[in-house]
Amino acid sequence: MRSAPLLCVAMLGVALSVRALAASVASPLPAEHLSVERLPAKTPHWIYVFDNAFSNEIDSRVHLFDGDTYRRLGQIDAGFNGSVTESPDGATTVIATTYFSRGSRGARTDVVEFTDNATLATTHEIVLPPKRAMTVPNIFNVAYSADGHFVYVAYITPAASFGVLDPAHGTVLGEIDTAGCALVIPSGPNRVSSLCESGRLLTVTLDAAGHEASRALSEPFFDADADPVFVQGIPTAAGFAFLSFLGEVHEVDFTGAQPAFAPAWSLVAPAEKGKWRPGAMQVGAIHRGLKRLYVPMHVGGEGTHKDGGTEIWVFDLVTHRRLARWPMHIDGASPVLAVQVSQDAAPLLFAATDSSDVAVLDALTGHVKHIEKHLGQTPWLMLNP
Amino acid sequence: MRSAPLLCVAMLGVALSVRALAASVASPLPAEHLSVERLPAKTPHWIYVFDNAFSNEIDSRVHLFDGDTYRRLGQIDAGFNGSVTESPDGATTVIATTYFSRGSRGARTDVVEFTDNATLATTHEIVLPPKRAMTVPNIFNVAYSADGHFVYVAYITPAASFGVLDPAHGTVLGEIDTAGCALVIPSGPNRVSSLCESGRLLTVTLDAAGHEASRALSEPFFDADADPVFVQGIPTAAGFAFLSFLGEVHEVDFTGAQPAFAPAWSLVAPAEKGKWRPGAMQVGAIHRGLKRLYVPMHVGGEGTHKDGGTEIWVFDLVTHRRLARWPMHIDGASPVLAVQVSQDAAPLLFAATDSSDVAVLDALTGHVKHIEKHLGQTPWLMLNP
Amino acid sequence: MRSLDHLFETSSRSLARRTSRRSLIATLGQLLTGAALLPLLPVDRAWAGDAKPRVDDPNSCEYWRYCAIDGFLCSCCGGTSTSCPPGTSPSPITWIGTCHNPGDGRDYIVSYNDCCGKTSCGNCKCNRNEREKPTYRPSRNNDLNWCMANSDANYHCSVSVILGVAEKK
């Protein structure tokens, strides 16, 4: 509550000066000039909210939203069933999407589009073969290499492979087959891993031309029958964490030539297992500095892995202890389908709900600061480069 | 209430026979074959509901809805800011719309698309010059000649003109300038009238090749400053009726070489004038056999002509007397933005509301039989060929 | 004419409000729609008094064979549980589910085909995921647009087609 009195004082000052102005001004308002708004200086609390627009799916889009002012800052269109990623330097939003020449029919064009985050203008595009993975949003549908020199695009036809693009030159460098494994998990300047039905990771290392130099399969780290992992990986300091349907946490270190697996640990106590479980479209977020994991959790059985979380649970990644449970319904929020957290020292947690709202929480306390109603139709993924 | 007992008896019979069947069948359900549904036989209670999809405007569409079963029968996609009409024989739905090569950006293609109402498959198209009137739906944005040989498309760039198309040969025959007058009001096999800012009708007569043979301006029949007419004309037996913002009814006979105007009459009594007024996106419907006019009415001042009707008023077109007032809110409906009535002897009145619902009423009694929730985002025009 | 209308109007409208005929008719409509498809279903329960009647309703997300549909029901879009709406094209490739039919106690393998070539139907959105697996097991995944290989690859709605009885594990 500290800031409220300050705000009031500031407001009062403005209001008084305006009243003084009003009394002294007799001339009419001057003619105005129409302009195009420039974005203010970026803050850590900006978030890119991907709206799949499921009931009008040819019109998916990304809303840039400010978690401090609760204002929309702009929009990036995302076509049919689009996917989104951000460049490592945060300067560029990439949309991988598909257009049809007659809206929902006609000639199909798969394309990767580059939008300047400073102007929200789309600057150029790379046309793909018509193989793009048409699926729900996920950070592994389209991804940058760590140095920004490559963009990887997951292909599913339904045979799985991926495209390697050169964003600087606007070209497709090639396609690499990943039979039995899917999606693009980037690491380092030239490695792409895919999740395999066998519970392994396939890692392809590229040469300077973006062609395959080598590939290797890891040992299995999960069982796709007994307890599959969500494909929605969560960025950690050294790689990604993958949650399983039953709540196991698999942290994978991608800093080496091959992925390394930490011992799995569980989000749920033995008594909770099989009852409380994670579920969402974007099923977790990690504050890498504080080493905290935020997971939407619900009570449900097999097949509820896409049900939203009625609570957000907070874990310490070092101790694996649960720090808090934040029920969402008491603040008027519907079950949570996506979470993201800002990486600054006064972090915000964003929680998108199955009623299309985005709640803004203090990520340290769980205090719900704001609920933005209807930020699109189906906000299913949030990014904060 | 008559039919309910009959329904119950029929159901009981089905239920009993099913139970008998269940007891006798021990074998598992057989494998099934996937098919494409064929439309049942058309009835007078089918209605084509145009959804502008205003919050996702590149994805407008037409829902074919059955007013007896309260079921959707199918969908015809309508692109960006589309307009719709039906062929005189009811066999074809025509969509005039616009596509961009990158969804909301890129190369623009204006086009008229023809969909077979028996299969809901789009069969062919005619590409237009990029001049199509991009505006809210209205039966005068795209229209057929009475004999079906021509299709007329309103152009606004914002200079006003119209295109003449040959639907049988898939060609654009030409463009006819209508400076100061807009939209395409069809009459006979070869006449197109437009509404003029001067309160007149411009009528262009075409030759067999679809080119201008002659044109004539009528006397003014309304005052665009004092009391403009809605452009949403309502088909009558001999032409169209136009309502004014203040509730005057201008019936225009289009059967002759030039339009003929009946004396205007008023929807509102002197005491109601300036208080109760018509307002909607589709502001009236007429049962041509019963000679009844249905108008969404509301209490409001200047500038409320697009507010929906809180009541539907019913008028006798012969006596000009009001037959009924049907308040909508008591049946849970929001203000009415569009009305249409079936032309059969047991007519249904359809009322689309500003909360995206479509109410189905007995057009003789006003009895609300059903409210179909969320028939799209913004259902603003309904047609029943 | 006018007075007759007024009389009829008043009586039927007030009657409707008293007896909630609207909801009665809606219920009857749903039952009849279900009934028309029923000869395929050897159910062993009565209509009335059933605690979970909607497991037999092809227009409900709870219909037993929809156990892994994440999308719009074609039966609410102009099709049925096994047919695509007019003007759309079925996907030749599909994902597969295993659903328990409470009517005969058997588990069935069902094919979830998408119907393609028109934009999102938008009606009867369901999200059921029994035995559904992530994208790395595509044949069991419903997050993919299974219209992907159609010439018009836009997703409109989903159907559920019985392939056969699931083998006992």
Added chain:
Amino acid sequence: MRSLDHLFETSSRSLARRTSRRSLIATLGQLLTGAALLPLLPVDRAWAGDAKPRVDDPNSCEYWRYCAIDGFLCSCCGGTSTSCPPGTSPSPITWIGTCHNPGDGRDYIVSYNDCCGKTSCGNCKCNRNEREKPTYRPSRNNDLNWCMANSDANYHCSVSVILGVAEKK
């Protein structure tokens, strides 16, 4: 760390529920946003106790200069009442409205430009039509897509730009 969080969590969350800080902050935010633009507006009323405060709020349909906007407010889409959101293009052609400014008692001619080249913003949908005329008077009509002549003709949102004081009739 953990116990501290728990303490803070409990106290701030329960406090929020008691005092409805959320709505307070939302209100302050709206007022501040309005205040930032206020030096342009010689209003003669106080903030508090105003029966119609939203006639001064650029994020409200009731803002006085939005008297004939039928569409989405650009001020809710990343722009302001006079600027298009980043990445969109203003329409060079417009419709014109005449709006009464209760702040100075004058009527102003305003230009309603559309901002173009992105799909529907979808936020702050307004439908005001004071002195709006049908399509046959296009310069006073807001049913037309005024992005029609832009190279990217898709409609995103609308702004309201003061052109000058309306002449007395």
